[in-house]
Amino acid sequence: MQGEIQILIAKYVSADEAKIALKKLQASKENQGVEITDAAVVSRAEIGELQIHETEDVTGGRGATVGGILGGVLGIIAGPAGVIAGAALGAAVGGAAASVIDTGIPHKRLQEIGAALEPPHAALVVLTEAGFLPFLETIIGGSSVEFLIETRNPEAVRQVELDREVALKALRAGDALASGGMVSPNTSE
Secondary structure: OOOOEEEEEEEEOOHHHHHHHHHHHHHHHHHHOOOEEEEEEEEEOOOOOEEEEEOOOOOHHHHHHHHHHHHHHHHHHHOHHHHHHHHHHHHHHHHHHHHHOOOOOOHHHHHHHHHOOOOOOEEEEEEEEHHHHHHHHHHHOOOOOEEEEEEOOHHHHHHHHHHHHHHHHHHHHHHHHHOOOOOOOOOOO
């Protein structure tokens, strides 16, 4: 990403409306080449329960699974006793890394947005370049949609993108190993 990075927050009357807007957003990413670093639907159920569905962030469960696979492979190199120890250590490290590396919209910010929502309202939160904002507002907007725009620190965004690249490469490597494939240090996909 080259331009100024911003967070677009679109507030909807219901979670269903926010999910429909997310599908439109994903279609614009695929069909029109809109740069979307991350997107999340934040909703508050009638009983007040906060729900966050982030599209790009690495979850602790997936990180632990991939870490366990990678640790198991490393354990095989160390022998039979190392398999169990390597898998357990890899799972712990992978889960911890995923919970520390927030590769998109800061989770704390998503919780703050959710805390401000009244049930059954929802918000679609999008991390993107400033130049895409007018187009995105027309794609996901409507007569009852409220928009708020926040600017992100460019250096923090650059670091998040680097962290995300590293995390996604590790997940791809773990997925390849889990499906019985091979991993090459020269392969980026």
